[in-house]
Amino acid sequence: MTTTFRDRVRAGELLVGTFVKTPSPHVVEILGHAGLDFAVIDQEHAPIELGQMDMLSLAGRAVGLPLLSRRWGKGTDWIAPLLDLGLTGVMVPHVLDAEGAEAVCDSVRFARNKRGLSPSPRAGNYGGMGIPAYREASDRTSVTMVQIEDESALEHLDAIAAIDDVDLLFVGPADLSQSMGVAFPSPELDAAIDRVVAACRKAGRAAGLFVGDPAQIPAWHAKGVTVFVCGSDQALLRKSAAALMASRNA
Structure with missing residues (x-):
C-alpha cells in the first residue's frame, strides 16, 4: 500500500x-x-473562500502536494466540506482541551459516525468509490492537526495527545505567547513548546511548530518537533524579491 502523508506524520519523519x-x-x-x-x-488569516479552495485542492492533487486547511471559528462544520473537496486534512486553531479535540475528530473520521457521508465529491472520485471503500480510504489518510495556542490548553496536553485520532499537536507560537503574556521569542515560550513536545512524545504523537526562518528547524527538530510550517507563500515571495533588490544595490 502506498505511503500516505498521514503515515509519514505518524512515523515521525521530518x-x-x-x-x-x-x-x-x-x-x-x-x-x-x-x-x-x-x-x-x-483560511484563518487570508481571504480564501470555499470555491477557491476547490481550485486549490484540484491543483494540489494534480501535482501531488498534500494540502490541509485552517480557518477561523470555534465550530467544526467547515471541516467535512474541505475533506470532500479532496484536502488531505485540517489544522484546527485554538483547541483548548480533549473535548474540543474530540469534536474535531468527530468531523474528520467517518468511523465516529457523525460526519456526513457521500462519496459523490472529488474525494470519493465523484461517486466512483463505493461507500465502504470511501470511508476506509478517508479515515486511513485524513490528517488531524490540532493547534495549541492558548495558555489554558497547556494544562490539558496529556488528554489531548492521548486521543488516537489526533495525528499531531501543532504549536502556534505567536498566539501562544500572546495568551501567556510573554515575548515571542522568549524562554517562557520555549518552555511551553517543550511541554507540548514532551506530551506528544509520551503519547507517541507527532509535534509540529510554525517557524518564520528555516534556520530554526534543526534545533527544534533535535528537541523532537517533526512537522514544520515555515513562513508562507507571500513571505517567500517577499524575501526573494527583497534579496533580489539587495543584490542589485550591493
Missing part, C-alpha cells in the same frame, strides 16, 4: 511545508514542483 495565503492554483502548483512535503491553506 516534514516541511508552508502556509498558502494567495488563492491561486498556480501557487500551489509551484510549491508542489518545488518539492515541499505539504502546504496549509490559511
Whole structure:
C-alpha cells in the first residue's frame, strides 16, 4: 500500500511545508514542483473562500502536494466540506482541551459516525468509490492537526495527545505567547513548546511548530518537533524579491 502523508506524520519523519495565503492554483502548483512535503491553506488569516479552495485542492492533487486547511471559528462544520473537496486534512486553531479535540475528530473520521457521508465529491472520485471503500480510504489518510495556542490548553496536553485520532499537536507560537503574556521569542515560550513536545512524545504523537526562518528547524527538530510550517507563500515571495533588490544595490 502506498505511503500516505498521514503515515509519514505518524512515523515521525521530518516534514516541511508552508502556509498558502494567495488563492491561486498556480501557487500551489509551484510549491508542489518545488518539492515541499505539504502546504496549509490559511483560511484563518487570508481571504480564501470555499470555491477557491476547490481550485486549490484540484491543483494540489494534480501535482501531488498534500494540502490541509485552517480557518477561523470555534465550530467544526467547515471541516467535512474541505475533506470532500479532496484536502488531505485540517489544522484546527485554538483547541483548548480533549473535548474540543474530540469534536474535531468527530468531523474528520467517518468511523465516529457523525460526519456526513457521500462519496459523490472529488474525494470519493465523484461517486466512483463505493461507500465502504470511501470511508476506509478517508479515515486511513485524513490528517488531524490540532493547534495549541492558548495558555489554558497547556494544562490539558496529556488528554489531548492521548486521543488516537489526533495525528499531531501543532504549536502556534505567536498566539501562544500572546495568551501567556510573554515575548515571542522568549524562554517562557520555549518552555511551553517543550511541554507540548514532551506530551506528544509520551503519547507517541507527532509535534509540529510554525517557524518564520528555516534556520530554526534543526534545533527544534533535535528537541523532537517533526512537522514544520515555515513562513508562507507571500513571505517567500517577499524575501526573494527583497534579496533580489539587495543584490542589485550591493
